[in-house]
Structure formats: structure tokens, C-alpha cells
Amino acid sequence: MFYGATIWDPCLIVTQIVCLQCLYYLTLGVLLSILVGSHLSRMSLVYFFDYAALTTSTVTGWCVIVSFLLSSLAGSVYMLYLIERSKKCLDFSATLYIIHLFICIIYGGWPASITWWVVYGTCIAAMTCLGERLCMIRELRDITIPRHRTSKKCLTLDDTFPSFFVKPKQLSPLDDTSYMIVILFLLGWQGYRPLIEVWNQ
Structure with missing residues (x-):
């Protein structure tokens, strides 16, 4: 979508980051509403940004973990259309989760749960690897050149x-x-x- 000449364009980079971040949280919100909302009477931002919500001791905690993992996979698909370059997937994946980390620190403090960090690292790795794979498949696809009749x-x-x-x-x-x-x-x-x-x- 935003693919073009390989030049330094801050506006383009910021636009890609904002679009990817918004799509990620939109997908995470939908998944949390489906998986976690079925076990609760009320949803809140705690399940988005509080590290204590990611726990393996409850069914709700497992649903939150699955929601984050599925959101990372969806993010790799978004990078296929927004980033379109395999060598940039790690940069944008890391940027997305660094921004998420800052929001989590502001909301609930420094994450002190090992489970949160394991899920956090797994999401970064999954989003990066799958995004690079999808973009690489598109980059290696044969380019069809249309044949026009000569004037x-x-x-x-x-x-x-x-x-x-x-x-x-x-x-x-x-x-x-x-x-x-x-x-x-x-x-x-x-x-x-x-x-x-x-x-x-």
C-alpha cells in the first residue's frame, strides 16, 4: 500500500506506525471481546495494558494470552500490506511493542511478571518472522509486464x-x-x- 522509492520519508514512516498500531489494538480489542468478554460481564483496559492480566493460573488469563498471540499474527498480515518490505518487519514490530510497553508502564507500572515478558517476546518473534516470510513471498513473486501494442x-x-x-x-x-x-x-x-x-x- 505504502510501498515506494527507498528514500527517507518521516511522514510515511509515522503514518505506517500509526496505522499498524491502530489495527493491532483494533484486532486485540475484537479478540478480547470474543474470548475474554464471554467470561466477564464488563470489559476494561486492564486486559489491554495491565501485566497482571496475563496469567496462566486462570482461564481468563489464558484467553488474554491467546488474544495477544493471535493479534501478533494478525499484525504480520497487516505488515504485508502496510510495510511490504521484509527487511523492515523487525523495525516496525519492535516499534509497535515498544510503544505498547510504554503505555503499559504508564497504565500499570513496570511489568513484573515473567509470564508477561515471555508472551511479549513470543509476540514480537511471531509477528516479525511471519511478517518477513509473507513479505518475502511477495517480493519473490514473478513480475508480469503487460504487453501493449506498438503505436x-x-x-x-x-x-x-x-x-x-x-x-x-x-x-x-x-x-x-x-x-x-x-x-x-x-x-x-x-x-x-x-x-x-x-x-x-
């Missing part, structure tokens, strides 16, 4: 006549005469009289 104004003499009309370099006098008769018969005498002068030179 009549750009045609040259070589394009106008088929290859079998070209005079061979070595022909016997009999073959030479027969070849000329065939050309005149196919092309017409009046319209291509200058060819005779070129031929005799």
Missing part, C-alpha cells in the same frame, strides 16, 4: 515488414530473382516501387 507512429521499416521479407545475404541469381518476384507479388508493384531501387543497389 503506428513509432513503427520502423523493420517493424513494418515480416522477417521473411528480409533479403538473404547469399543467394544464387535464380533464387534472388524468385525472391524478388514473391515480394512484389505480396506487397504490390505500385506501392513499393522504391524497394526495387534499394534491392538493386
Whole structure:
């Protein structure tokens, strides 16, 4: 989508980061609503940004973990369309989760749970590896070049006549005469009289 020349464009980079971050949180919100919302009567931002919500001791905690993992996989698909470069997937994945880390610190303090860090690292690795793989498949895809018909104004003499009309370099006098008769018969005498002068030179 945003693929273009490899130049430094801060506006483009910021736009890609914002779009990827928004799509990630949108997907995470949908997954949390489906997996966690079915076990709770009310959803809150705790399940987004509080490290204590990622725990393996409860069913709700496992649902939160699965939601984060699935969101990372969805993020790799988003990078396929937003980033489109395999060598940039690690940068954008790390940026996304660094921003998420800052938000988590502001919301609930420094994450002190080992489970949170394991899930956090797994999400970064999954999003990066799958994103690079998908982008690499697109980069290695064969490029189809459309064939357009040549404009009549750009045609040259070589394009106008088929290859079998070209005079061979070595022909016997009999073959030479027969070849000329065939050309005149196919092309017409009046319209291509200058060819005779070129031929005799």
C-alpha cells in the first residue's frame, strides 16, 4: 500500500506506525471481546495494558494470552500490506511493542511478571518472522509486464515488414530473382516501387 522509492520519508514512516498500531489494538480489542468478554460481564483496559492480566493460573488469563498471540499474527498480515518490505518487519514490530510497553508502564507500572515478558517476546518473534516470510513471498513473486501494442507512429521499416521479407545475404541469381518476384507479388508493384531501387543497389 505504502510501498515506494527507498528514500527517507518521516511522514510515511509515522503514518505506517500509526496505522499498524491502530489495527493491532483494533484486532486485540475484537479478540478480547470474543474470548475474554464471554467470561466477564464488563470489559476494561486492564486486559489491554495491565501485566497482571496475563496469567496462566486462570482461564481468563489464558484467553488474554491467546488474544495477544493471535493479534501478533494478525499484525504480520497487516505488515504485508502496510510495510511490504521484509527487511523492515523487525523495525516496525519492535516499534509497535515498544510503544505498547510504554503505555503499559504508564497504565500499570513496570511489568513484573515473567509470564508477561515471555508472551511479549513470543509476540514480537511471531509477528516479525511471519511478517518477513509473507513479505518475502511477495517480493519473490514473478513480475508480469503487460504487453501493449506498438503505436503506428513509432513503427520502423523493420517493424513494418515480416522477417521473411528480409533479403538473404547469399543467394544464387535464380533464387534472388524468385525472391524478388514473391515480394512484389505480396506487397504490390505500385506501392513499393522504391524497394526495387534499394534491392538493386
